[in-house]
Amino acid sequence: MFDPSSVVVGLEIGTSKICAVVADVTVEGTFRVLGLGQAESRGVRKGEIVNSAELPELLRHALKEAEEMADVEVRSVWLGVTGGHIHGTYNKGFHPIASDDREITEDDVEDVLRMAKALNLPAHNHPIHLIRQHFGIDGEVTENPVGMYGNRLEADVLVLHGNFNRLQGAIRAVKSLNIEVEDIAFNGLASQLAVLTSEQKELGTLLLDLGAGTTEYVVTEDGIVHHAGVLTVGGDHVSQDLVTGLRIPLGLAEQLKVEYGSASPDDHLPGETLELPSGNGLAARSINREHFHRILHARLEETLQIIEQKLAEAGMLGRLQGGVVLTGGCSQTVGLVQLAKDVFQLPVQIGEIHCVAGMNEAVNQPEFATPIGLAKYGSFRVQRQLASGGRFNVRRALSQLFGR
Ligand SMILES: Nc1ncnc2c1ncn2[C@@H]1O[C@H](COP(=O)(O)OP(=O)(O)OP(=O)(O)O)[C@@H](O)[C@H]1O
Ligand SMILES: [Mg+2]
Structure with missing residues (x-):
């Protein structure tokens, strides 16, 4: 068992997955992930809870898995929030x-x-x-x-x-399990904390977290977050486009996207096809690979172009000497890094989760950037409380975390 006063838990109730990360922090600031638990999400659309009926059970499952891996009891969480209202x-x-x-x-x-x-x-x-x-x-x-x-x-x-009421949905769901919410934090800022280096934050970097129902964007320069927002488009939209464009069920569209998808329309041999065997009432099918990739390319290109436009309007494009860093499950789409390079005309990379001592490689995945960043956000407070023996102005310290 770890000292409970040094334990911190990040929780994301995402559109596709619920993910809890248990970590601990030392007085010196060493941050270690001790456990991670997940459950498939249900009743969450575009990052917001629309049906909470099954949520308590799913939350319990994710938290229990993380508790067992870390060998701690979770009493409170740092909860991520997102949505088009932010x-x-x-x-x-x-x-x-x-x-x-x-x-x-x-x-x-x-x-x-x-x-x-x-x-x-x-x-x-x-x-x-x-x-x-x-x-x-x-x-x-x-x-x-x-x-x-x-x-x-x-x-x-x-x-x-x-919106106050829309923020309450996730908070109520957690509290219904008799678990405290220490504070809420915007998912985009959490992902940024998990992956950006100090150099990237100084130079000027765009963080894009491409999830299932939302894409968060955050611009940091001179160590200060200057701009942030949410586009309510993500990997679910790509899958839905495949349903319409290829006339296949959603489950199959999701599977094909993850296993064979590419954001590059040229990523195929001439006339190459994907052969789908018959099953589940569907006849055997042959899918043209170029057509398949073009559907992915069109949606992802449009998503990135909308964000580029928003950043141009906000005068942020000239402030990105550090380039673009991608997180979220969708960032693993083959060819996405090149597509983002083409759209932003900047260097692009997939975010590496850093500053996490002794971390299991399995946790270093871009879809865990948000829950790990949420735990990191909380760890900042816990570390300072440990260091000050409780004499510590929490509000003041957290307001300094993303700016000076
Ligand atoms: N290898 C892959 N290639 C393409 N897409 C992928 C891959 N792996 C996961 N995805 C997609 O990533 C999305 C899930 O990402 P993530 O886990 O970051 O979302 P989330 O946090 O649940 O959602 P949100 O943050 O939008 O509420 C899904 O749309 C999934 O299809
Ligand atoms: Mg997410």
């Missing part, structure tokens, strides 16, 4: 420095961030992350204003927010 909004806060000597204190920074957070969110929306972009003192940009002098402190922040 958006990023930039906001500014101002705060007059009231002290006689005009020295800026940590409390002034807290006050200006509180101001920056109090933006007019759409009705029923809830802030998930407050990410510092930079501070200003009397109009001059500064990285860390504490200890400096001025009359007026300013803060530019990116607020990631989502």
Whole structure:
């Protein structure tokens, strides 16, 4: 058994799979994955729970598997959230420095961030992350204003927010098992924490997590998350296109996609076919491989082009000196790296999960980036609590994790 105070659990209730990761962290910050449990997801569409009837049983299964592998009891989780309702909004806060000597204190920074957070969110929306972009003192940009002098402190922040009721679905499902939710975190930020190196975060890198029902995108530069969002399109749409285009059942489409799929329309011999034997009431079939690959290519190219367009509109494309890093199950599609290179005109690679000591190779898969990143997000707090013997401002520390 491990010391329960150093254990941290990440949980993703994804469109295709529920995945729990149990990890532990030392005072020095060494993060180790101890166990991973999974269950096939049901009742989740585009990253959101639409039918919770079977969810408690599936969650229990995934958590039990992770508990047994890690030999710990799971009492609380860091829960991932995603969905088309999650958006990023930039906001500014101002705060007059009231002290006689005009020295800026940590409390002034807290006050200006509180101001920056109090933006007019759409009705029923809830802030998930407050990410510092930079501070200003009397109009001059500064990285860390504490200890400096001025009359007026300013803060530019990116607020990631989502619909309160839609965020509650996953939280309620976890609580129904008498398991606490320590906090929620956006899946894209979690994946980014799991795979990006400090160099990539400094240079400017786009993280794309291509899942079954959603694709999250996150831009990090100078160590700060500048832009993030969700496109509610993923691998399920590719499979659904194969159902329509090839007139085959969904289960078979999913299987063919994973076993033989390619995002490159040229990845075939002239006239090459896939021979499907008869079975399950279907006659034997011959599928033209070029046609098959063209269906995958069209959907994946369109998905990447939509994101490229969104980033261009937000002025982010020029900030990606570190290129593009792909995570999520769909990133394993043959030919996807080349397709993304063609769309973004940037270097592209599949994310390697890093900073995980003693990790079993089986866990280093791009579809586990989100739950591992969620555990990592939680481990940051746990480590600091261990180091400070409990005297630690959690809110302040987490707000610093994705920005300065
Ligand atoms: N080798 C492969 N080739 C192509 N696609 C794959 C492969 N392996 C998995 N996938 C696809 O990846 C998707 C699942 O990815 P992932 O596990 O990251 O999704 P998820 O986290 O459950 O969903 P989401 O994050 O969108 O809610 C499925 O659409 C699956 O078909
Ligand atoms: Mg996912």
